[in-house]
Amino acid sequence: MQDDFRSIKIEKDKCQGRMACLRVCPTQAIRVRHKKATILKDRCIDCGECVRACPNKAILPQTSSFSDFSKFKYTVAIPSPDLYYQFGKDVLPSTILAGLKKIGFDDAHDVACPSEAVSIALQELLDSNNLPRPLISPFCPAIVRLIQVRYPNLLDNLVPIESPMEIAAREAKREKMEELGLKENEIGTIYLTPCPAKTVAIRNPPRKKHSFIDGAIPISEIYPTLLQALTHITPESEQEKQVRGIGLGWPIVGGQASSLKREDCLAIAGLNDVIRIFEEIENGKLKDIRYIECHTCPTACVGGSLNVENPYIARGKVLRLLEKYGSKPCQPREKIRELYQKKYFSLPGKIPASPAEPLDDDIQVAINKMKRKQEVYDLLPKIDCGACGAPTCMTFAEDVVKGNAAADDCVFVAIKKFESISSDLLETILKHSRKVRHNENLS
């Protein structure tokens, strides 16, 4: 059921089976069979690495297009704050928000300010006791998915707080309903996304029924039009109208953790490092840490696969903007505290586990298959060449015992088989020719 929400689709016509995706997928979710890549849905976490890697641009995230929004009377763009860092160093967020109105949205709603609000809500939350330790940030949807698939034990560690993008969309709808007398379903909120993972979180939010966001468009898609529009905008000169606050730092590694102003928080980016930390938490370690900010992308969201700017350059811009506008809060802390008390930020629902398929549903059969898997693996060259269409010899052995591949799909196994057949054959031929010669001699 959940699979319908997965974001990544491969266009079979464009795919030439070039294997780039096979090598980058961090969860070994891709196989190349009959020269076409396929995704094992129970393992994919929507990280977007394969989208980035495909030389044929055959792997695409499922996103919306502008025409999908014609049904709304009023549209509001909800740009991920990464958008602020995609343009020249002097282009300020206020200019970008104005640009979005120029290219066809009726309005644009900033997400940095709600990010600041969430930082304050997190500060409040971390002051309370009786919470699992360490808490894990839930704002990278690919991380949430990784936990559902591989670390169900850590589901309770995910912070039960609404994400800044949802808060922005909820506020945008509320404001416009009041201001324009529109119904909620007449206002379309459109997220401008840095990655495929966020689009999945919008279509299938893990803790609730519906998102406040109605669709998502990749930042890379609106980039050219927006870039053009920006040249015609006179920058906002009033300091007071600039986007400000610690929320501006959220798109980079450490942005969340440092906004919490405590020493027992960590920031981790890149799936391999995140996995190492999750293994430790599962082993009962890191109880002295209160909060871990986790990102799938090694440079956090400025490095999302649907962004345009080089993530390190974007990071530089974040730091510059933070220095200039980061210390002035965008809303009174007291107001946020009050909202927190009223549970404005809380997300009570439970996130379901969704573990990758085991070798078998019957435990004894699974144990037998595990043994068989080891036997198959012992036959393999262990060089992870990928020629069989599986990313590693180990995953190939697993495919074989699950019945999804044949051992001699491995060229090395096939060659060995061929060698033994041909040496048998050679022996038979020699034997017969000897016999024939012997008979000839007799006659």
Added chain:
Amino acid sequence: MRMDKSYSQSFEITGNNFFDAGKAATEVKMILKQIGINSDIIRRVAIASYEAEMNVVMYAKRASMTIEISQEKIKIVVDDEGPGIQNIELAMKEGYSTATTEMREMGFGAGMGLPNIKRNADHLKIESEVGKGTKVEFVIELKESARGGSKER
């Protein structure tokens, strides 16, 4: 010939190798996840095998960790070459530790390792010979509900 109904695999652990510390426990978890053992059991095995592995890293020279899993139970044996434990009863006490200051600075040595193994396992057996080594063996039983990471699948 009787078909062996269990699966077993061994992993090497090297003393003082803090870089690889935790790898054996990770491998064990990977096996259990593939077999489809439920997450509660996995958490118990994880904590117990990690503590046993860390004790080798901290106090012994080398060891093998062997996991044997059948439909009924998971058995883990950590057999090390090392100094051995003089007084097992004392070592089992919560808070008892001979960890060095350096180890404590790295966040180890709370003296909770062996007690945590005991808490998470259904059976625990420790044999030790001073000057030779220690063998820590524990079992976690798999009852009816052991299978399946979740009902939601």
